[in-house]
Every structure is written in C-alpha cells, then in structure tokens.
Amino acid sequence: MRAAIDAIWRIESPKVIAGIARIMRDVGVAEDLAQDALVAALEQWPRDGIPEKPGAWLMTAAKRRAIDHFRRIETRERKYAEIATGVEEYDDMPDPEEVSDDLLRLIFIACHPVLSQQARVALTLRLLGGLTTDEIARAFLVPEPTVAQRILRAKRTLTEANVRFELPGVAERTDRLASVLEVIYLIFNEGYAATAGEHWMRPELCEEALRLGRVLAELVPNEPEVHGVVALMELQASRLRARIGRGGEPVLLLDQDRGRWDHLLIQRGLRSLARAEELGPLGPYALQAAIAACHARAHTAEETDWARIAALYDGLAQIMPSPVVELNRAVAVSMTFGPAAGLEIIDALTEEPALKDYHLLPSVRGDLLKKLGRTEEASREFARAAAMTRNDRERALLEARAAASDPLPQRPETSPGESSPPRHERS
Amino acid sequence: MARFVALVKATPESEAGALPSTEILEEMTRYNEELVKAGVMLAGEGLHPSSKGARINYSGPTSRTITDGPFAEAKELVAGFWILQARDLAEALEWLKRAPFQEGEVEIRQIFEDDDFGDALTPELRETEQRLREQAARNR
Numbered sequence: 001m002r003a004a005i006d007a008i009w010r011i012e013s014p015k016v017i018a019g020i021a022r023i024m025r026d027v028g029v030a031e032d033l034a035q036d037a038l039v040a041a042l043e044q045w046p047r048d049g050i051p052e053k054p055g056a057w058l059m060t061a062a063k064r065r066a067i068d069h070f071r072r073i074e075t076r077e078r079k080y081a082e083i084a085t086g087v088e089e090y091d092d093m094p095d096p097e098e099v100s101d102d103l104l105r106l107i108f109i110a111c112h113p114v115l116s117q118q119a120r121v122a123l124t125l126r127l128l129g130g131l132t133t134d135e136i137a138r139a140f141l142v143p144e145p146t147v148a149q150r151i152l153r154a155k156r157t158l159t160e161a162n163v164r165f166e167l168p169g170v171a172e173r174t175d176r177l178a179s180v181l182e183v184i185y186l187i188f189n190e191g192y193a194a195t196a197g198e199h200w201m202r203p204e205l206c207e208e209a210l211r212l213g214r215v216l217a218e219l220v221p222n223e224p225e226v227h228g229v230v231a232l233m234e235l236q237a238s239r240l241r242a243r244i245g246r247g248g249e250p251v252l253l254l255d256q257d258r259g260r261w262d263h264l265l266i267q268r269g270l271r272s273l274a275r276a277e278e279l280g281p282l283g284p285y286a287l288q289a290a291i292a293a294c295h296a297r298a299h300t301a302e303e304t305d306w307a308r309i310a311a312l313y314d315g316l317a318q319i320m321p322s323p324v325v326e327l328n329r330a331v332a333v334s335m336t337f338g339p340a341a342g343l344e345i346i347d348a349l350t351e352e353p354a355l356k357d358y359h360l361l362p363s364v365r366g367d368l369l370k371k372l373g374r375t376e377e378a379s380r381e382f383a384r385a386a387a388m389t390r391n392d393r394e395r396a397l398l399e400a401r402a403a404a405s406d407p408l409p410q411r412p413e414t415s416p417g418e419s420s421p422p423r424h425e426r427s
Numbered sequence: 428m429a430r431f432v433a434l435v436k437a438t439p440e441s442e443a444g445a446l447p448s449t450e451i452l453e454e455m456t457r458y459n460e461e462l463v464k465a466g467v468m469l470a471g472e473g474l475h476p477s478s479k480g481a482r483i484n485y486s487g488p489t490s491r492t493i494t495d496g497p498f499a500e501a502k503e504l505v506a507g508f509w510i511l512q513a514r515d516l517a518e519a520l521e522w523l524k525r526a527p528f529q530e531g532e533v534e535i536r537q538i539f540e541d542d543d544f545g546d547a548l549t550p551e552l553r554e555t556e557q558r559l560r561e562q563a564a565r566n567r
Binding site: 203210218 | 428463466467469470510512513515516517520
C-alpha cells in the first residue's frame with residue numbers, strides 16, 4: 001500500500017503543487033498544502049482503499065486545505081473568493097490544457113533565474129521530480145540539512161522577489177526557457193559524469209532529467225532547443241551501459257563496445273533531433289546532439305564521420321564559443337586533417353585561463369603528441385592530466401596512459417604514427 | 428535506470444484479429460499520450476495475432492523446430508507491449524492501472540541492467556557477451 005501511495009505521489013504531486021501554486025501564488029505554501037493532502041491520503045487510503053482517481057482526490061484535498069489556510073490568515077477578499085470559486089468549479093475532469101499550463105508555470109518558477117543554480121536544481125527535483133530532501137542530498141553528495149536549507153531559502157527568495165506567477169511573456173521567454181534547459185541538463189550531467197568522489201555515474205539522475213526533458217518537450221513542442229536538449233540526453237544516455245568496463249574502470253567513447261549502446265534511446269534521440277531540425281536552425285543543444293548523433297550512427301569507431309563532426313563543431317564554435325568547444329573542435333579536426341592540424345588549435349589553448357584546471361586539455365594534447373611520436377612530452381601531459389582530475393577512476397586511467405607513454409616503458413608500446421583516434425572524446 | 432516491459436496478454440478477440448472499437452482506440456491513444464506527456468513511455472507496439480507468427484524450438488546446439496501459428500491458449504500469448512521508464516515496480520504498476528483495458532491481463536517485468544547480473548555473469552560469460560555484441564554491431 002505504502003509503495004503504491006509513494007508511486008502515486010511521484011506521479012501526481014507536481015500537478016497538485018502546480019495547481020495549488022497558481023491559486024495561492026506561492027510555491028512554498030502550495031507544497032505544504034500538497035504535503036498535507038498526502039498525509040490525509042496516508043491516513044485514509046489504507047482504510048478506504050485507493051480512490052479510482054487518486055490525482056483528483058489529492059487535488060481536492062489540497063484545495064480544501066487551501067481554504068482552511070485562508071480562513072486562518074488575513075487576506076484580501078478577492079483571493080479568498082478565487083479559491084472558493086476554484087474549489088466549487090472543481091470536477092473530476094480538470095481541463096488538460098489548464099493542467100499543462102499549471103505544470104509549465106511551475107517548471108518556469110522552479111527554474112527562475114533569480115534563484116542560484118543550486119537552488120533551482122534542488123527546487124526542481126523536489127517540486128517536479130517528487131524527490132525527497134534525502135534523495136536529493138544523496139544524489140548530489142551533500143548533507144541533507146544543506147539541501148533542506150537550499151529549498152527553504154529558494155522558496156523565500158521567490159516570495160521576497162515577488163516573482164509573478166504567470167507564464168513568461170514573449171520578451172523574456174527565451175531567457176526563461178534557457179534557464180530551464182540549463183537546470184535539466186545540469187541534473188543530467190551530474191548523473192552522467194560525476195566530477196568528484198568514487199563513482200562515475202548516477203543513472204537515476206539521468207533518468208529524472210530525461211523524464212523532465214520529455215515532459216517539457218510535450219508542453220512546449222514548438223521550441224527547437226527543448227527537443228535539442230532531449231536529443232542530447234537520449235543520445236548520451238544511450239552510452240551509459242558501455243561507459244564502465246568489467247573492473248569498474250571508465251571506458252572512453254571510442255573504445256566502447258557499441259553493442260552495449262542502447263539502440264532504443266539512440267532512435268529516440270535521433271527522432272528528437274529530427275524534430276529540432278524541423279523547427280529551424282540548430283541551437284547549441286541541438287548542435288551538440290547532432291554531434292552525438294554522428295557517433296551514434298557509426299557502427300564502429302572507424303566509421304565515424306569526423307568531417308561532419310568537425311563542421312558541426314565549427315558551427316557550435318560560432319554560436320557558443322568556448323575553450324571547451326574549441327578543444328573538442330581540435331579533436332575532430334585532428335581526426336579529419338591529422339594530428340598536427342589538431343595540435344595547432346590545442347597549442348593556442350594552453351594559456352587559456354578557463355581551461356587551467358581542465359584535465360581534458362592535457363589529456364587531448366597527450367594524445368596528439370603521442371600520435372606525432374613525441375612520446376616523452378605525451379607522457380608528461382598524461383601525468384599532468386591525471387593530477388588534475390578529481391574522479392578516482394579517471395585518474396587511474398590517465399596514470400596508466402602516462403606510464404604507457406613513458407620513454408622507459410614497462411610493457412610494449414604501440415608504435416608512433418598508428419592511426420588510433422584520440423581517446424578523450426566525451427564518452 | 429529502471430525500465431519495465433509491460434506485456435499485454437492476448438484475448439480470444441485479439442487472436443481472432445478483431446479490431447477494437449473506435450472508442451477503445453481513442454481511449455488507448457489518449458492513454459499513450461498520457462504516458463508520453465509524463466516522459467515515461469519509451470516504446471509501445473501492438474502485435475499481429477499469432478496466426479501471423481511462428482515459434483522456434485531449440486534442442487541442443489543445432490536442432491531447431493519451427494511451428495507456424497496460430498497457437499492455442501490466448502492468455503498465454505502476447506498481443507502488445509510497452510517499455511516504460513519508472514522509478515520502481517510500484518510506479519510501473521500505477522501507470523498500468525490507468526490503461527483503458529476492461530478485460531485481460533498485463534504482465535510487468537523489470538529489464539535487467541548490467542549490474543543486476545552480479546556474480547552470475549562470470550568474466551568468461553561477459554567476454555562472450557561482449558563478442559556477440561561486437562558482432563551484432565558489425566552486422567547492423
């Protein structure tokens with residue numbers, strides 16, 4: 001019974017909170033009222049059985065408590081009348097469009113730019129993912145009280161900033177949507193490539209981000225970058241099972257067993273990318289997805305269309321210029337035009353302050369140097385990269401490569417100039 | 428990631444190739460839309476009746492016996508499936524409760540993730556599986 005109620009809560013709570021938030025104009029109060037409804041359900045359902053329409057039950061219960069809430073505090077009559085009307089008008093079949101609007105409004109609020117990134121993430125996972133404070137804390141490797149505080153402060157900030165409970169107008173829509181996509185992809189990324197600690201991945205976070213992205217794609221189907229971010233996540237998630245080797249070590253993209261790639265997710269990703277492409281020129285997420293699609297379409301690493309990837313990185317560098325993009329462009333260029341061409345781009349990045357602590361820069365440089373036969377320099381670069389990464393397993397991998405490139409090898413080295421592609425490409 | 432297959436058991440009607448009523452088709456469309464809108468639908472298909480299918484029986488490394496449909500015992504046959512993403516079985520069940528069926532049965536099974544295999548997958552077996560996957564990837 002408890003498991004069933006928990007499942008119902010995860011499915012229904014975002015809609016309940018969203019509906020109450022619209023009426024109460026306050027996300028914190030809305031969540032409290034929704035929680036009260038859950039408590040009532042936990043008391044009554046074991047006794048009376050789970051209702052036929054549990055979502056409607058919860059919504060009604062929450063709305064009744066909203067009325068009680070207003071009876072206890074001072075408020076303008078208009079607000080009270082609004083709620084009363086809301087409850088009276090309530091019937092078993094809420095208008096699906098209204099439910100969708102409420103949910104979209106809640107997503108925009110939870111990802112409001114007035115909140116810090118951390119606050120947005122915590123609030124989104126809480127209100128839209130139905131994750132408990134503890135679950136969020138474990139997912140992000142922070143103490144539970146920290147998360148609880150973040151969520152509390154986030155709600156307070158929204159109230160104090162008098163954030164309007166309307167869907168963003170045309171003028172601010174682009175920025176507000178960008179903020180939402182940033183949150184969703186951040187959650188995904190956190191699950192996909194753990195930056196600290198022992199573990200490489202947390203697939204549950206990837207799952208949650210994917211789900212939120214898909215929900216958003218249904219709510220705003222005319223936004224190409226929404227499909228872009230979903231495509232990117234589906235395609236990257238398709239590689240999750242291939243990223244860990246037998247001994248738990250990380251396996252880079254070009255070394256991965258492609259039979260382990262999830263072809264269901266690849267197809268979904270390609271379809272989402274197609275939707276993005278139909279809607280206009282590709283934005284940064286869609287471009288990254290298009291790059292991931294190039295890898296996904298190649299049955300083996302050797303079949304990778306590097307020229308296309310290089311062209312896509314050129315496009316990405318124009319609309320989203322960044323040292324990291326430049327780094328990836330260098331790899332694609334090296335695969336298309338040879339290691340010297342790639343090294344030229346990399347060498348221009350060595351003084352780049354943004355990449356000062358980015359282990360992938362020396363890692364890539366090491367790859368290219370190795371291919372050019374400059375093995376001693378390569379070994380030094382791999383060692384530098386190993387010292388920079390905070391992920392234990394990745395460090396082990398890089399240290400092994402430093403040793404393999406060592407001029408005094410302990411085991412046979414591959415010959416220089418061998419046409420093996422650089423192995424840094426984001427796995 | 429937790430994924431589930433929901434196997435929709437056949438009925439004598441589905442085996443007879445009877446098309447569902449417009450009303451039921453509409454309800455099913457709406458239901459599928461709900462699954463998509465919730466971000467939990469990964470795949471879903473209906474299957475032709477077993478009269479269009481076949482069975483293949485394995486005995487030892489080379490002996491294969493093929494039997495053409497139809498097959499008896501509708502309720503042991505599959506008429507359709509969904510692949511759903513859900514946090515756990517309880518959530519998958521909650522979704523399937525909402526399917527617009529008025530008869531019949533759905534069986535829900537969790538899809539194996541690699542970590543699930545645990546000790547059963549010995550290093551040798553893993554290697555074999557790896558080779559098979561590589562082969563499958565090449566053959567595509």
